[in-house]
Amino acid sequence: MTSFLKSNIDAFLPVINDWLHRLLPSENDKPELVHRAMRYSVFAGGKRLRPFLVYKAFKWVGGDGDIIFPPACAIEFIHTYSLIHDDLPAMDNDNLRRGKPTCHRVFGEAIAILAGDALHALAFKLLAETGNAEIVYETANAIGSNGLVGGQVVDVEMEGQNVDEETVYYIHSRKTAALFTASVRIGAILAGASEKQLISLTNYAKNMGIAFQITDDILDIIGDTKKIGKPTGSDIELDKATYPKVIGLDKSKKVATKLIDKAMNSLLNHRDNRIFVDLANYILKRTN
């Protein structure tokens, strides 16, 4: 990670974590159990990459002020809801996430399902509070049956199946890239982005999102369990549809590199693109 990216992330993390704290219901508010579960999963770790994208896209377009933080938190809440549901016994049946027991392991399945549902609803409440229906649409469209949920459906369906590259691309572009794309788009829209800026950011986030998932798949094979916070090899165990499974490790790295190049090129003719370039490079080389 470049020192420029690191200093930006270091400045952002305490701010966004403070906003996440403020916008989540208190553990003392009824019903306490679901609020505890929501907070547990949101604060179980996480790079806050999606809110960072919301924020940086907003600033890049020229947005100013704190109005961006509730929508940025909304995207993190959606990300957390999707992880809680993905980890459920009926889905990936994961016991660990970011080095901690998964939500259903701590609170039971019923509360985990409901904590996910509550984070889903809270996200839309925060998005609606901006008064901007367009960002609600962008987000809802990105996470429905043709987006995030659709990717997860095919991911679950394809376990143990023979898959081709097209199918893995389908899963990754929906399960991961769709929310990355929505993140930059809602940040940009709230700052009054031009169509040209929106297209450039969309291409950036889409390609980077798929590359991010490929590096995730690669780390599940060659990564360090301690750094990742969950046992490696779980994709192979569940026989998941991944790039390494379909085209091998070496070719997967090449595809990721190509996608990161594409991502960076989409912002080539724009000024002040350094944060996005550094982030894309980091995604490619990340070890956790």
Next chain:
Amino acid sequence: MTSFLKSNIDAFLPVINDWLHRLLPSENDKPELVHRAMRYSVFAGGKRLRPFLVYKAFKWVGGDGDIIFPPACAIEFIHTYSLIHDDLPAMDNDNLRRGKPTCHRVFGEAIAILAGDALHALAFKLLAETGNAEIVYETANAIGSNGLVGGQVVDVEMEGQNVDEETVYYIHSRKTAALFTASVRIGAILAGASEKQLISLTNYAKNMGIAFQITDDILDIIGDTKKIGKPTGSDIELDKATYPKVIGLDKSKKVATKLIDKAMNSLLNHRDNRIFVDLANYILKRTN
């Protein structure tokens, strides 16, 4: 049911069902499995009571045109999503709903969870497409951890526990009345309702919603399995927090009657309130 109410419902049902068909993704669109599951659950029956409230509140305030149908469908999608998740093995573990196997019995747990999540997202997409962020807020607020989901959390927590009337009221007002209230409010808001109209409709829907849930609890004890579409006695089996459990059948009926009176009184000084009065009376006397 009065013939006035019946003719209104008979006119509404084919129209709303047609809209529901149009707004749900096709079973031929990828990923087909989750689209089949979404459609299965939406068309497994249902009185379409919530969309009817959206529509009638809209008309009552003076709204006109087809713009009300997508938001009305959105509310039905949210209702369906909540039923799919409530029926899951980790929650109420119901095998039958409206006389048909529940979603997870047909499609498996993973797809049922995801079909619920997809309906949840689709609802917000449709609400956002109206361009009105206020109705998005109303809905999100009604279904989060202080609304629908909160009611379900306490409902699950209180199984087999000693409960008081206050707790049952807490559950019913969130699990059922919150979405009834959002239904009339979004219909009214989209028609440009006055504050006075909004307050009257809110009081109507809130009281009627709780009464609706009490009659549901009563029917679970004395109802006809065939008419209800699921075995009676499931509340007693799970030792659910219900009015009959806490205050007995007779007193529950009295509470429901009182709430229905309150609901009707809230619209007493408004013109053209017949549809709401007849609906409230029907709720009290319903047998399914």
